[in-house]
Amino acid sequence: MSGGTRGRLPLNEANGGGRFPGFDVVGQSKHWDDVTTSVVLARLGMPPDIRFFSAAEEATASALCDQLLGQRQEPRVPVVNMIDARLAENQTDGWHYEGMAPDRQAWRDSLAGLNQDARQSGHVFAQTPWPGQSAILQAVLDLGSHQWHGMNASRVWSLWTRYACTAFYSHPWAWEEIGFAGPAYPRGYKNPGVDKLEPFEVADAKPDQDPLRRGES
Amino acid sequence: MTGVRDRNESAWLLPAGPGLNHRLREDMRAFNDGDEVDAVIVGCGAGGATMLQRLARAGWSAVALDAGPFWDPETDWVSDEAGSHHLYWTEPRVIGGDDPVPLGSNNSGRGVGGSMVHYAGYTPRFHPSDFRMHSQDGVGADWPIDYTDLKPYYADIEGELPVSGEDWPWGDPHSYPQRPHPVSGNGDMFLRGALACGITAKVGPVAISNGRFGNRPHCIYRGFCLQGCKVNAKASPLITHVPDALARGGEVRADSMVTGIEVDERTGRATGVRYNRRGREHFQRARMVIVAGYSIETPRLLLNSASHRFPDGLCNDFDQVGRYLMVQGAPQTAGRFDAEVRMFKAPPPEVSTEQFYETDPAKPYKRGFSVQTVSPLPITWAEHVAAQGHWGDGLRQYMSDYVHWSCLGALCDFLPQPHNRVILSEEKDRFGLPIAHFNYSQCDNDKALMRAAQSVMEDILHGAGADEVITIDRYAHLVGGARMASGEQDGVVDANCRSFAVPNLYITDGSVLPTQGSANPALTIMAVAARAADRLIQGSAHD
Numbered sequence: 001m002s003g004g005t006r007g008r009l010p011l012n013e014a015n016g017g018g019r020f021p022g023f024d025v026v027g028q029s030k031h032w033d034d035v036t037t038s039v040v041l042a043r044l045g046m047p048p049d050i051r052f053f054s055a056a057e058e059a060t061a062s063a064l065c066d067q068l069l070g071q072r073q074e075p076r077v078p079v080v081n082m083i084d085a086r087l088a089e090n091q092t093d094g095w096h097y098e099g100m101a102p103d104r105q106a107w108r109d110s111l112a113g114l115n116q117d118a119r120q121s122g123h124v125f126a127q128t129p130w131p132g133q134s135a136i137l138q139a140v141l142d143l144g145s146h147q148w149h150g151m152n153a154s155r156v157w158s159l160w161t162r163y164a165c166t167a168f169y170s171h172p173w174a175w176e177e178i179g180f181a182g183p184a185y186p187r188g189y190k191n192p193g194v195d196k197l198e199p200f201e202v203a204d205a206k207p208d209q210d211p212l213r214r215g216e217s
Numbered sequence: 218m219t220g221v222r223d224r225n226e227s228a229w230l231l232p233a234g235p236g237l238n239h240r241l242r243e244d245m246r247a248f249n250d251g252d253e254v255d256a257v258i259v260g261c262g263a264g265g266a267t268m269l270q271r272l273a274r275a276g277w278s279a280v281a282l283d284a285g286p287f288w289d290p291e292t293d294w295v296s297d298e299a300g301s302h303h304l305y306w307t308e309p310r311v312i313g314g315d316d317p318v319p320l321g322s323n324n325s326g327r328g329v330g331g332s333m334v335h336y337a338g339y340t341p342r343f344h345p346s347d348f349r350m351h352s353q354d355g356v357g358a359d360w361p362i363d364y365t366d367l368k369p370y371y372a373d374i375e376g377e378l379p380v381s382g383e384d385w386p387w388g389d390p391h392s393y394p395q396r397p398h399p400v401s402g403n404g405d406m407f408l409r410g411a412l413a414c415g416i417t418a419k420v421g422p423v424a425i426s427n428g429r430f431g432n433r434p435h436c437i438y439r440g441f442c443l444q445g446c447k448v449n450a451k452a453s454p455l456i457t458h459v460p461d462a463l464a465r466g467g468e469v470r471a472d473s474m475v476t477g478i479e480v481d482e483r484t485g486r487a488t489g490v491r492y493n494r495r496g497r498e499h500f501q502r503a504r505m506v507i508v509a510g511y512s513i514e515t516p517r518l519l520l521n522s523a524s525h526r527f528p529d530g531l532c533n534d535f536d537q538v539g540r541y542l543m544v545q546g547a548p549q550t551a552g553r554f555d556a557e558v559r560m561f562k563a564p565p566p567e568v569s570t571e572q573f574y575e576t577d578p579a580k581p582y583k584r585g586f587s588v589q590t591v592s593p594l595p596i597t598w599a600e601h602v603a604a605q606g607h608w609g610d611g612l613r614q615y616m617s618d619y620v621h622w623s624c625l626g627a628l629c630d631f632l633p634q635p636h637n638r639v640i641l642s643e644e645k646d647r648f649g650l651p652i653a654h655f656n657y658s659q660c661d662n663d664k665a666l667m668r669a670a671q672s673v674m675e676d677i678l679h680g681a682g683a684d685e686v687i688t689i690d691r692y693a694h695l696v697g698g699a700r701m702a703s704g705e706q707d708g709v710v711d712a713n714c715r716s717f718a719v720p721n722l723y724i725t726d727g728s729v730l731p732t733q734g735s736a737n738p739a740l741t742i743m744a745v746a747a748r749a750a751d752r753l754i755q756g757s758a759h760d
């Protein structure tokens with residue numbers, strides 16, 4: 001597949017991998033405007049150095065984000081560096097819940113909370129084996145809006161997933177995985193409509209991979 | 218009726234093709250702080266820019282200060298979701314109440330053009346019933362003006378944006394200056410599903426030019442409307458009102474954060490505004506102060522402008538400032554099809570129905586909702602999927618299915634309530650000013666509307682052939698917080714947007730709206746501002 005030379009993300013077929021064979025987002029970059037191109041291609045370059053997280057927090061955040069996004073092996077989207085850069089620059093949405101710290105502190109507090117949970121099994125979170133990490137996270141999710149280390153669990157969950165998904169799905173490799181062509185200026189789309197493709201788009205090779213139907217089988 | 222160009226030349230002052238007229242900015246009139254301008258306007262968004270353009274045309278010396286930048290779409294905006302974070306108002310705010318409303322990207326903009334820079338582009342009118350909700354339905358409030366008072370201004374603004382859409386059968390039936398756009402996969406699914414359910418749905422109304430308008434180009438259907446339209450096809454005041462304002466001698470002063478409104482204790486009149494520009498304090502003198510900073514910043518500014526005469530905040534003698542703030546319940550329901558919908562290949566605003574807008578006596582709730590196409594891009598879509606509890610492998614797998622999904626959004630007519638309000642927090646911003654604390658709690662009627670809207674959207678998507686539907690609860694738009702009323706005990710401004718407490722202080726943004734209906738608010742905000750400007754210019758509102 002042509003995207004392969006650019007390091008397509010590993011994703012096995014059972015989890016939705018290989019649905020858009022040969023779809024190459026970055027190969028279309030000559031059709032993008034300069035300002036957008038520089039913003040998007042920067043995400044493929046060297047990730048920004050970690051400035052906000054301590055080394056220990058970086059380890060916890062890396063394990064957390066790998067779990068949230070199912071990134072088990074290289075190449076990865078450097079999600080933690082992207083989150084760290086936002087927090088270092090305080091590039092948040094500004095608001096915070098009454099009774100919960102602003103995003104930067106909430107990140108630190110919640111990473112500490114994960115280590116506390118992990119300690120019960122004798123590890124820090126980052127060194128907990130994959131299934132143990134998954135179980136800790138599922139337990140946080142299952143708390144719903146109950147308290148978790150003094151915070152509303154669902155708000156912590158939403159903080160994590162918001163930052164993690166924003167970083168991951170801003171990356172051209174992730175777009176290739178979902179059939180999204182990314183920037184569309186100045187070219188635009190000439191062929192909108194049900195089951196209609198642009199010449200550079202690739203049809204889903206497995207249109208019946210409906211997550212619901214697969215869940216039933 | 219005069220032609221659009223005769224009353225607002227903006228589209229003809231822009232260069233042919235994308236981009237701004239840099240000449241207009243270079244030649245822009247620049248008032249001095251010490252000049253007593255006829256009017257200083259706080260905020261250059263939907264309400265503020267409309268006001269500026271009207272006043273400048275009438276020959277007033279007027280300057281609009283905006284806390285954000287003077288955008289150049291060519292260099293400052295990108296065709297990318299994550300790269301558009303700078304379009305939002307991201308100063309610190311606290312949210313509370315039983316149902317806190319997240320802010321930021323969801324509902325607040327900054328910079329010249331205001332929130333319309335990244336609004337979707339739906340521009341429906343309010344229904345006549347929205348103006349007399351209390352007398353008709355026994356909930357909410359009545360406006361001190363009627364639909365007919367706004368009607369000519371609706372038509373004017375629809376011409377200036379301009380708006381495209383089918384003939385509109387709901388509310389006060391009307392037609393639009395431009396023909397409807399062709400629809401994409403998402404709009405098509407909505408139309409199919411509506412047909413199958415016996416629901417009337419129509420294409421529009423959107424402030425996206427269908428065809429060339431002045432020098433503005435046609436939409437290229439690239440789907441990044443919520444990231445700012447680099448093409449100049451989608452209307453925002455930056456291209457629809459600011460160019461004409463500048464050409465007529467109005468000034469737009471960007472990067473200027475207004476921190477206080479000064480009132481002369483002796484005369485009781487406003488004398489101008491304090492503002493911070495590039496770290497330095499300034500004071501702009503003015504004969505009249507017009508506030509248009511949107512529903513959170515407008516009440517915050519009033520509360521932060523307390524004085525000896527107004528110890529609890531400017532215009533707050535009756536504890537009305539910041540109250541009756543509203544969001545619309547905006548659940549989004551998505552449906553999965555075996556066919557490829559590719560909802561990102563079009564402007565998100567395409568098709569809507571207002572069939573459920575009015576109170577239905579057969580239902581246990583009052584008022585109603587509208588349904589529209591929304592078409593989230595990948596990051597926003599991932600939020601949808603994550604909200605269903607998917608993460609890890611499940612999330613990736615669900616996301617790989619993106620091209621098969623179609624997505625609708627509802628706007629529920631949440632009722633105005635006194636305890637939904639902005640107050641000042643103990644936290645301060647970088648100017649040392651208390652930040653806004655915004656509390657929101659839904660009432661039972663609000664919750665019932667959310668559920669009803671979800672079930673209609675599910676029906677439509679199933680009707681179109683979806684095998685699975687998922688819903689995320691969201692909230693959109695902000696109006697109220699300094700509402701218009703017939704008396705000073707019930708609101709902050711009168712029918713002409715003049716504050717009850719200070720005769721030369723006006724508010725002309727979304728915060729003056731007493732109710733919101735199920736319509737997106739920008740058109741109404743502009744129409745209210747245009748009407749207030751007319752009143753000012755005619756002198757009928759002069760003290």
Ligand SMILES: Cc1cc2nc3c(=O)[nH]c(=O)nc-3n(C[C@H](O)[C@H](O)[C@H](O)COP(=O)(O)OP(=O)(O)OC[C@H]3O[C@@H](n4cnc5c(N)ncnc54)[C@H](O)[C@@H]3O)c2cc1C
Nearest residue numbers: 260262263264284328331332337338339475510727737739
């Ligand atoms: C994602 C999104 C989609 C939307 N979609 C739609 C839609 O499809 N249709 C629709 O009708 N509406 C939509 N809206 C809402 C619409 O954009 C707003 O309702 C409308 O722009 C509000 O107008 P306004 O004049 O009250 O404030 P704004 O347009 O927000 O203008 C306020 C301006 O004041 C400035 N300001 C604030 N405080 C200060 C201060 N102290 N000093 C100086 N400047 C200040 C801000 O920088 C801003 O530019 C959407 C909004 C968002 C966020």
Ligand code: SF4
Nearest residue numbers: 436437439440442446
């Ligand atoms: S879809 Fe059309 S209106 Fe929307 S941003 Fe693109 S060109 Fe502008």
